[in-house]
Amino acid sequence: MKGKLTKRTVDAVRPSDTTAFVWDIELRGFGLRTSPGGKKAYVVQYRAENGRQRRQTLGAATVLTPDQARDLARSALHEVTIGGDPAATRRALRSAPTVGKLLDAYLTDHAEMHCSPKTVAENRRLIEKRIRPILGNYKVEALDRQDIARFHLAQKDAPVSANHCIIILSKAFNLAEEWGWRKLNTNPCSKVRKFAEAPRERFLSPAEVQRLGKALAEAGASGLPWLVDEAAAKAKHLAKPENRFTKIDPDALEVIQLLLLSGSRLSEITELEWDHVDFDAGTLALPRQKGKARRPHVVSTAALAVLARRARVEGSPWVFPRARDATRSISIYVVENAWDRLRTAAGLIDCRLHDLRHTTGTWAARTGANAFQIRDVLRHSGVAMTARYANRDNDPLRDITETVGDALSSALAGKSAAVVALDERRRKGRG
Numbered sequence: 001m002k003g004k005l006t007k008r009t010v011d012a013v014r015p016s017d018t019t020a021f022v023w024d025i026e027l028r029g030f031g032l033r034t035s036p037g038g039k040k041a042y043v044v045q046y047r048a049e050n051g052r053q054r055r056q057t058l059g060a061a062t063v064l065t066p067d068q069a070r071d072l073a074r075s076a077l078h079e080v081t082i083g084g085d086p087a088a089t090r091r092a093l094r095s096a097p098t099v100g101k102l103l104d105a106y107l108t109d110h111a112e113m114h115c116s117p118k119t120v121a122e123n124r125r126l127i128e129k130r131i132r133p134i135l136g137n138y139k140v141e142a143l144d145r146q147d148i149a150r151f152h153l154a155q156k157d158a159p160v161s162a163n164h165c166i167i168i169l170s171k172a173f174n175l176a177e178e179w180g181w182r183k184l185n186t187n188p189c190s191k192v193r194k195f196a197e198a199p200r201e202r203f204l205s206p207a208e209v210q211r212l213g214k215a216l217a218e219a220g221a222s223g224l225p226w227l228v229d230e231a232a233a234k235a236k237h238l239a240k241p242e243n244r245f246t247k248i249d250p251d252a253l254e255v256i257q258l259l260l261l262s263g264s265r266l267s268e269i270t271e272l273e274w275d276h277v278d279f280d281a282g283t284l285a286l287p288r289q290k291g292k293a294r295r296p297h298v299v300s301t302a303a304l305a306v307l308a309r310r311a312r313v314e315g316s317p318w319v320f321p322r323a324r325d326a327t328r329s330i331s332i333y334v335v336e337n338a339w340d341r342l343r344t345a346a347g348l349i350d351c352r353l354h355d356l357r358h359t360t361g362t363w364a365a366r367t368g369a370n371a372f373q374i375r376d377v378l379r380h381s382g383v384a385m386t387a388r389y390a391n392r393d394n395d396p397l398r399d400i401t402e403t404v405g406d407a408l409s410s411a412l413a414g415k416s417a418a419v420v421a422l423d424e425r426r427r428k429g430r431g
Contacts, residue, residue, distance in 0.1 A: 001022045002022070003022060003024075003025060004024060004025050005022065005026075005066045005070070009032075009066075010061055010066060013034050014034075015038040016034075020034045021033055021034075024070070027074060029044050029077055030043075030070055030073035031043050040060070042057070042058040042069035042072070044058055044072070044076045044077065046076070046077060048087075050085075054086075054087040056076060056086055056090065059072070093142070096141055097140050097181050098136060098140065099131075099136055099172075100137065102173075103132060103168075105179075106168070106171065106175060107120065107127070109175075110171070118267070130162075131169065134154070135151060140182055141183075144188050147188065148166070148169065148189050149192050152166055152192055152195075159196070159197060160197055163194040163195055170187060170190075202350065203355060203359040204348070204356070206411055208347075208348060209408060209411035210411050212260075212342070212348065213412030214346070219248040219341070219342060220247070220253050223245035223247035224247075224342070224345045225245055246341075248341055249334055249338055251320050251323075252337075252338035253338060254306055254309075254310070255270060255320055255330065255335050256342065256353070256356070257306050259356045261300055261302050261306065261404075262284065262286075262360070263356075263357050263360030263361060263404075266332055266335060266336075268286050268287060270330050270331075271329050273317045273318060274312060274317060274319055275317065276319075277304075277307055279307075282299065282304060284296070284299050287379065288379055298398050298401050300401040300405020300406070301402060301405060303401075303405060315327075335353070339353050359408075360378070361374055361377070361378050364377050364378075364400050367400055367404065373400055377404075
């Protein structure tokens with residue numbers, strides 16, 4: 001059936017037993033489809049460049065006027081004349097991967113293969129809590145910079161997490177370009193300005209290290225005092241003041257000492273094996289960079305002395321095995337609980353375990369070591385690719401680690417903790 005599609009024509013069409021079409025005589029290929037149930041929709045029909053006939057729905061007749069639908073049909077037919085295929089384009093967009101699918105692929109095909117388990121867990125937490133609920137249903141190809149900027153701004157209550165989300169998304173969209181899910185050089189995260197973050201610069205002063213040393217000694221001997229509110233009603237029912245002490249796990253205390261003396265990360269020490277320790281060379285096998293494979297790294301004599309005092313547990317590879325299951329290493333939660341008690345006793349409430357690593361780096365700087373040497377002491381990233389083939393000279397690093405180890409050990413013991421500059425230490429050694 002043919003005729004000029006007007007509002008009167010459309011309203012006059014009645015449903016039949018089969019789907020019926022009314023084709024417009026003014027614009028070839030433009031028509032009205034009526035289902036047996038009475039639903040009416042405007043369509044455009046054309047033959048694509050490959051010879052296949054296509055029919056695309058433009059919209060319901062209850063939503064579009066005939067003139068509006070005719071304009072849409074005219075635009076679609078114009079696209080066909082220049083080699084396009086509007087129906088195929090729409091179908092491809094509908095089946096295109098979503099951001100949710102991209103994030104799944106990012107985790108399985110990238111993060112789990114190249115990142116540490118801790119990083120994967122944190123990235124997954126941010127994806128599920130912050131990214132997926134807002135952006136998960138967007139099409140990868142359709143997301144633009146304004147969408148990302150709005151998402152980032154909406155997370156301003158947690159600026160650090162918001163910035164981390166942008167880092168995750170940026171990497172995911174880089175992968176999308178590599179996988180052909182998006183055009184090259186169209187990453188929507190580019191030029192999205194991150195929130196300013198206040199860098200954490202907490203490290204321990206000599207006086208604070210002395211207080212920590214005193215707390216460590218007390219924790220391993222008599223134990224740390226209970227925190228009791230004497231004014232509380234139940235205080236009178238507690239043990240006598242001289243008996244209100246709790247000893248801390250000695251393994252956890254030694255882990256904490258090693259964190260300070262070696263500048264290591266917590267998991268690097270809790271997962272330390274005896275095969276990683278070389279007393280003759282004065283090294284521990286530690287990750288060259290965060291999450292990477294271990295390799296020998298110079299540590300101070302003070303750090304090695306802590307290890308030398310430990311007895312090996314038969315059948316266990318761990319330097320710090322669990323008390324009830326020597327096949328597993330000490331739990332980080334045991335160490336963190338010990339640290340909570342320890343820092344309270346030492347008056348270091350605002351100090352985290354990781355700040356011990358900051359302390360090592362800061363004290364290394366006081367020896368006169370340059371930034372490159374401190375980078376190697378702490379095993380930070382940024383090493384040139386050729387560094388893996390270079391035979392690094394351990395003598396400068398040994399000087400630094402010995403100087404830092406001596407100073408920190410003295411402070412822990414309550415002695416003067418003056419840091420001797422490298423040049424002065426070498427002169428004394430030659431003398």
